Amino acid sequence: MTPQMTHTQHLRAILVLGLPLIGSHVAQFAIWLIDAVMLGWYDVQALAAQVIAGMVFFVLFIMGSGFAWAVMPMVAEAEAAGDTTQVRRYTRMAMWISMLFGLLVLPVMIWAEAVLYALGQSPEVVALGADYLRVAGWGIFPALLVMVLKSYLAALERTRVVLWVTLSAVAVNALVNYVLIFGHWGAPEMGIVGAAVASVAVQVVSGVLMALYAAVATAEHELFVRFWRPDWEAFGKVFRLGWPIGITNLAEVGLFAAASTMMGWLGTIPLAAHGIALQIASLTFMVHLGLSNAATIRAGRALGRVNRAELVRGAQVVLALSLGMALLTVVTFLSVPELLMGLFLSPDEPQRDAVIALGVPLLAAAAVFQLADASQVMALGLLRGVQDTRVPMVIAAISYWVIGVPVSYGLGFGLDWQGPGVWIGLTVGLFLAGSFLMGRFWLHSVRKVPQG
Template structure:
């Protein structure tokens, strides 16, 4: 960002960084979509189980990824100041914190079955979800390390490798799923366990590819990221921790909104949970575009902050918000015009409950169209606020919006008012809309009027 650029120049710079990040987010999402589609072909019970298992993994990942995400604005600001030593220090400690968190949550995934039963889930579905998590949990550490390296490389504006490493992972995951879920090509038929093994293998491959790039490519090699990696750097450790834990909790509050929705949908029924899982996957795919643009806005805002470029920060923010809202409007049209074909892609046509699942998920997608604009606005506001290293108050805003407003609204609309799954999703709209309004107001109140040299 620079104050002398036109909005078009800001937009082009944002797209140059944002498109590879959008692509990598979509590719990352394709890993989960592949699991959902193939297990949807395998069986409805297995599909419901992977919805719960993958949601649990994801919410733990989001909490731990706060440290990885803190690396992005910190490295961007350090590069804006020309401080290459701080780039290395922040990234290393982001990797340390990510690995430590991955180790800490392994017991939660190993004993996830009793937790899911206590939350009212079906016995069979909970047992299968635990089988999935006991294997998939081994991939938590590499997944978090990949997230930290992704932040480092994105801040360097080297997002292309992030995209191609993730695409390679998608291909590997699809091949391993086809072999291990169904027992093709002489492999054992492992069902949901096969999907978990495929996920772990994919995460390990992605980590190796990105680690080698960070160590060997000239654009990243000069930072000597892995030299004496074992040596602690406590000042940087504390800095990354202080910025990262609010990011992680913010992600937990947002992700928890959707996990709570999955749990409540499980109270309604297995068929309804399967339909919810499909609709949620479709909505999440479109959200990856907004998230990629938000990540790019974080980097651009961080660079502007490091250079004390107030006008560039403001104008770049406007360009990023406009792009995200245009895409959101296109998604609204897609969800309202073509819900059936999108949903049927996740189901075996011979499945006896396929018709009921399609009908239920179609109603949910209509509601998902309502929250596209709010979802786009809240994630973009979060990205901009992280770019200027403002994370604690946004965390509080998220906690109120998602947990004190969104989840209670979902429960009341779904059960006391009798609207079922549609009411549950309408509650999500309420929480996201409140978050979007409050977060945007905070960014523009604090940063919208900054002048040159006041970023």
């Protein structure tokens, strides 16, 4: 009988695996955070426009990323079997699908005015947001390429390069933003368009660095040799595995996008406050996302060993880590909300006090949904590790769109609770998703794995 790992051994293994993943996610999010901070210091209206325009980009990006995330389990399986041909086939076709997806959605961003008006935004926000997306939209191609290569390298357990490339991207983004948003060092003052240029520059640099590393360090896979040749069998496999992941991600991101849209209906100041509070909450979420990735890998290994006891013990440890971080976040959000909100606004901003006043109750709601948000992403990580993805997709869609969005609208506008009502709706959707997904894992998926 295989010796069982102790809880301490599981903790050590999860931290060794999870900390670099957390660092990579935090660094990636820092790019978006820097945009928000610098635009908030530049102009509140520019910040509001970037919130709504960035939401459009991110919704499309996260949907396309489903095909990139499908690479991880497929490449890991092929690599374990020593089949380098399959590694190349899956990764290359994931890049193909990602680029085709980029071509499909690029027109939406180039001609974004109609989309932003359809979302009920003010003419000022629409004009600035459209200017942002006309430039930032071109970054969808390198951004999706980076996602595919990150999944490919992570499956090969080459995570350090992913972290270092992401950290380099943060530095490039901060520098280019500083120069182009404010017009320093002789550069033109471009405002929100400068932020868009910086985003594309970062994505291009990241894509080039990742591709060069993959071509040199994993030359045996010949990823870019005869890249133009189609492989329809591999194309179909990646597509079939990737679309449920993309839809699941879209359902959650769509919930937050709907909330951003509704906050935009309330005005520029509420939208800016919402954007800042959401950036703060999203930063702490990166920790849970990294732990969720580690949970996927640990659960997948337990499944491969046909060992239910290891699966259960590893799940208990990673969930305890996530819960501890969530509780720490709750205390922080409730203790110093004004300080956190104020970091995103210039002391000289005339509307600073109004934005902070609206943001404080939003952070209180965020403190509550931290627990629910952590629960749902951890459950998804565990479920993907045991290859259970179709039912979670349905659970996510119902929790977020059938229940979460209507509750946000009903409380925010029907009962006129405005911003806090919209955010309570977010919490309801996340709570239901977390509860049902956790139930799916513990009552169904775990039982399908033999005792070992």
